[in-house]
Amino acid sequence: MTREAARTGTGPTTLVAVEQKLPRAERIVDDALAAAFLPAAARAFLACCGPRIARWMMQATERKYPGLWGGMLCRKRYIDEALQDASAPVEALVNLGAGFDTRAFRPGREPGPALPAWELDQPANIEAKRRRVAARFGNVPVHVRLVPIDFEHEPIAAALAMQGYERTRRTFFIWEGVTQYLDEASVRTTLDFLSTAAPGSRLALTYVRQDFLEGRELYGAPAMYRRFVEQQRIWRFGLDPQTLPAFLAPYGWRVLDHPEPEAFERRYIAPTGRSLTCMPLERCVLAQRVAHGGS
Template structure:
């Protein structure tokens, strides 16, 4: 498969967590994603299948959290939140979804309503890799999904989407999960400038990493800080929670909700009877277009 740059290779970890979650009993499972394991490399599938044994799942969670406390729970909960919010948007009548930086995520394949259209934008190497994995898994990319290679730092996202049939005059739900930290501020603002053109009633779901973590670590995640911020310099953009509303307003969006570790515990983990730590390094935002 196509060799992928460093930032693109980070797609495997979250999907491995999603795939392992499928071995939790239905009443405790946070997300339902039967496609996840099939998109993983063969070398990782055996490790995931071993998670059918609870002791192995517990060991993998502990190993993950040793490197970055609460990261396993944070990935599961943010995916659940995005699934819930995207589903709510579809139930409200929105039939277009644009996934910005889709990686190997399966949301567009799983949740897009009948008659809807999904557009997945990612680095060209990621797109080609995913196209090959979907073809191997299912024989073809689903008809309602368009896989589009872009560079968020330089490409005209509106022009690229228009070439693939995106209808700018209709509301859309944008999902921008675990991407902004990999961009420069200029790249984030360029994407927001594109999003400012969305039709009224559109919805935006995006995550961001806390600025104070990028500025000096902390939050009990020294290893994560050293790897992603200091050594590999992959994480470059962050926000403080109080900055979000003003940033969005300048591009025509209204912040409706921010969620993080505390909300995830109350909404998802406690009702499922799960005792799972959740990192507070990242927050999810739901906004609507004026």
């Protein structure tokens, strides 16, 4: 993963923080911690930002990058709900490429000990997050481990083991907004690691469509193609929705849910009454680790 990719880590959290400036009934995501995890300049701007500016930012982004704002927020809401699914209890959270995500630090749905969590990202992002978490809480909460790693050159299993993670834990893995920044070899190396997860573990991942990266279908987002594929060249890996189940199956993962962007719009955007769309060039998947020989 390149340094340019690492710099994108604050983007999704910024959108979430701006979202909090809207009335609760209009929000797709509720996250009171998001602003605290952002750089000082962003926090200063947010302190002066009200609902009117927040709506203007959303509309301006929608015009330039159709579906980006709504898509990012919908995928976060979807993963939040999957993590909180009481029908599929887990014993640990591992966030692969956590950026400045706040999930590990939010209060849980039920009273009791917080879910043990390991957050992995590039060293620069991890150190920046460590400072902001310490500023917000006084120190990093004891249930969270911040793990610096270069996904393209360092083994995930070793990095986690050094921080006390045990593969026997039934784990919820988050791989959100990351795969497109990796090369195929690194994606498969990560899946090799995930193939050793405990049966019953769950994986929420996002990916960019392969036909978009190849320029065969731009899904109404030519500005995003020019920026991320042609100019910055930081989006490098994509998948085909039709072949995704077969891609994951050899690693022991079975697709549970693979919602269409239109489903996100109906489920999360329509109730807010906002004129947002959900970008079709990115998809979100929920999968489960099956036992050896399972189906």
